[in-house]
Amino acid sequence: MDFDTSTPIYLQILQKIKRNIAAGKIAPGEKLGSVRDLSIEYGVNPNTVQRTMAALESEGLVYAERTSGRFVTDNEALVAGVRRSLIAGEIDAFLQSMQELGLTEKDVIARIVEHGPSKEN
Amino acid sequence: MDFDTSTPIYLQILQKIKRNIAAGKIAPGEKLGSVRDLSIEYGVNPNTVQRTMAALESEGLVYAERTSGRFVTDNEALVAGVRRSLIAGEIDAFLQSMQELGLTEKDVIARIVEHGPSKEN
DNA sequence: ATTATTGTATTATTCACTTAGTACAATAAT
DNA sequence: ATTATTGTACTAAGTGAATAATACAATAAT
Numbered sequence: 289m290d291f292d293t294s295t296p297i298y299l300q301i302l303q304k305i306k307r308n309i310a311a312g313k314i315a316p317g318e319k320l321g322s323v324r325d326l327s328i329e330y331g332v333n334p335n336t337v338q339r340t341m342a343a344l345e346s347e348g349l350v351y352a353e354r355t356s357g358r359f360v361t362d363n364e365a366l367v368a369g370v371r372r373s374l375i376a377g378e379i380d381a382f383l384q385s386m387q388e389l390g391l392t393e394k395d396v397i398a399r400i401v402e403h404g405p406s407k408e409n
Numbered sequence: 410m411d412f413d414t415s416t417p418i419y420l421q422i423l424q425k426i427k428r429n430i431a432a433g434k435i436a437p438g439e440k441l442g443s444v445r446d447l448s449i450e451y452g453v454n455p456n457t458v459q460r461t462m463a464a465l466e467s468e469g470l471v472y473a474e475r476t477s478g479r480f481v482t483d484n485e486a487l488v489a490g491v492r493r494s495l496i497a498g499e500i501d502a503f504l505q506s507m508q509e510l511g512l513t514e515k516d517v518i519a520r521i522v523e524h525g526p527s528k529e530n
Numbered sequence: 531a532t533t534a535t536t537g538t539a540t541t542a543t544t545c546a547c548t549t550a551g552t553a554c555a556a557t558a559a560t
Numbered sequence: 561a562t563t564a565t566t567g568t569a570c571t572a573a574g575t576g577a578a579t580a581a582t583a584c585a586a587t588a589a590t
Contacts, residue, residue, distance in 0.1 A: 296415055297547080298548090307506075311510050322567085323568090335550090338568075338569095353567090354568095356557080356558075356566075375512065378503065382503045389492060389496055390492075393521055400517060401518070403514065414546095417576085418577080443536060444536080453578080454579045456579070457579080476588060
């Protein structure tokens with residue numbers, strides 16, 4: 289994984305995992321890699337991953353079991369809420385940004401349309 | 410101005426000014442506030458503003474004149490290019506993010522459409 | 531010529547993030 | 561019982577960002 293030097297690594301990992309949970313890429317109840325394994329996977333210090341996990345736990349998105357490992361919450365309502373929150377927040381920020389740069393919502397929609405119909409799922 | 414603790418302040422100021430230039434809020438050739446004044450306006454150390462300005466200069470967006478102050482470049486083509494680049498980059502990032510969260514471009518457009526017309530909520 | 535304003539440079543200090551290394555605690559697996 | 565794997569805690573060191581406090585350099589205004 290490639291990190292942006294202008295944002296703390298533990299936050300970048302946090303956001304990545306958070307988005308994966310919100311998107312369902314990591315399902316509720318699913319087990320995460322161990323702190324040690326993830327630190328290797330991300331190429332960072334185990335302490336950094338530990339910090340990420342502490343933050344994710346304080347949000348209630350994951351929980352630790354002493355020696356079994358760490359798991360995504362089973363609270364699907366919470367996950368759904370996080371997803372909605374992420375989407376709403378990003379849309380707001382995006383539209384405001386486009387407006388500041390002089391684009392109306394019509395302009396934005398036109399740009400998205402011509403952006404190229406991507407493959408359907 | 411309120412800063413995000415997770416990104417260097419000098420970069421946040423950089424992006425804000427850069428966007429203002431791209432949006433034409435600060436016109437080509439227009440004078441910027443002095444380092445000292447801006448540091449007060451933003452509530453940060455003059456050194457921090459100085460660092461921002463050094464970065465903006467390395468991008469060619471502003472230039473300094475010894476005692477007159479600092480000005481936005483007269484190169485309108487450069488400014489226009491920066492604007493296009495910002496817009497294109499943000500649209501790409503936004504659409505990719507929405508796709509990751511499970512929204513198609515149609516979904517996104519629908520959300521944008523229902524976003525604007527309803528100022529009442 | 532003097533003054534004020536501007537950009538610029540320098541040194542020191544504090545703080546958060548990151549890494550490194552080590553150790554301990556709990557429990558599933560053997 | 562022992563071992564391995566997991567989460568967790570701790571100390572030390574290095575780095576970049578931000579602040580604070582000065583000082584110097586250049587020139588427009590007076």
